[in-house]
Amino acid sequence: MVSRGALKLSEFCSIPPEKLPNGWQILGDVIIVKVDEEYKREVGEALLKMYPKVKTVLRYLGLEGDMRIPKVEVIAGSGETETIVRENGCLYMLDASKIMFSKGNIEERRRMSKVGNGEEIVDMFAGVGHLSIPIAVHSSPKKIVAIEINPIAYRYLRKNIELNKIKCMEAILGDCSKVTPEGEFDRAIMGHIYLARRYISKGIRALRKGGILHYHDVARNKEEVKEIIKRACEKERRGARILEIRKIKSYAPKRYHYVVDVEVS
Ligand SMILES: C[S@@+](CC[C@H](N)C(=O)[O-])C[C@H]1O[C@@H](n2cnc3c(N)ncnc32)[C@H](O)[C@@H]1O
Known part of the structure; x- marks a missing residue:
């Protein structure tokens, strides 16, 4: 089933909705998304258009080792990955390319x-x-x-x-x-x-x-x-x-x- 997220994202690119990711994680002004190699650039650019305040889109490739360090690749934006997550009245500064935040x-x-x-x-x-x-x-x-x-x-x-x-x-x-x-x-x-x-x-x-x-x-x-x-x-x-x-x-x-x-x- 195509999710609402994928449908919305398809408005910003020419990829058919069924090939688009169903969701992504927004950490402050950085997005992390699981996406196939083939579509990564277009999906990255589409996410930047969909969220104009986002500065970088990262492709998620997994977590490594006991320190749970994310493996990511910059697919769109400035490449800056330090951000502040605001949640439940708390502020968490982190580098989304180096720190997991589930x-x-x-x-x-x-x-x-x-x-x-x-x-x-x-x-x-x-x-x-x-x-x-x-x-x-x-x-x-x-x-x-x-x-x-x-x-x-x-x-x-x-x-x-x-x-x-x-x-x-x-x-x-x-x-x-x-x-x-x-x-x-x-x-x-x-x-x-x-x-x-x-x-x-x-x-x-x-x-x-x-x-x-x-x-x-x-x-x-x-x-x-x-x-x-x-x-x-x-x-x-x-x-x-x-x-x-x-x-x-x-x-x-x-x-x-x-x-x-x-x-x-
Ligand atoms: C999974 S993350 C934190 C997850 C967080 N509690 C949450 O709910 O999202 C676990 C953290 O434990 C740290 N860690 C791993 N081994 C450790 C150790 N032996 N002593 C202290 N911290 C450790 C990692 O570097 C990582 O930052």
Whole structure:
């Protein structure tokens, strides 16, 4: 089926709507689109016409490695890729050619803006602050420690703390498996779907008794994620009470991105 987006885009180029992408991601004044090599130039130019305020169109080619660095190619516009995303009252400066910012996680970022009053929180895979800046902006945490291993993302994380005028947040450049303090937090966020499983023990150890872990993972079903958490808590000799499991998005055939909120006693 041809989407409304493709139909609209077909007004700006001569490619038949069924050959056009159904959607694209708008990050500030940069667009990221999945498009075939054959049509990339024309689609890029058509998107620039459709969105006159956009300065660059990037072709999305995937994400690379544990740092989740996007592989992209400039297909239209000036080629400038630093931009500011405005979402839910928060500002995120980032370079769209070097940093991922998943639109699919928007509901989770909104949800996270309602937790954490008076708490000490650690964001173990902070990126540019996707999940912790909303907490700092909309709630009143006592302290947030945001850990990021990629120096480029870390630079934007610091910039975003400043841009959002946040006082309670400290950014650390480092590997969360080595630098996360133990037993100091009321809440730990593990927002990396590939590494959370490997490092879950670090998230559990970061928590005080009764602390909450937000654990992200890709699994076939809820039972599979519940089992991982149960086993990891048993190994650490900690109790686990699952508070909520939410499906964030479909990830691959029969595989879903879940986030689990678990109280660790
Ligand atoms: C997937 S991104 C952030 C996603 C974000 N939480 C969201 O919801 O869109 C994960 C981040 O974790 C960082 N990262 C990867 N390994 C890490 C580690 N061992 N310690 C700290 N940060 C790490 C990556 O560089 C990347 O910026």
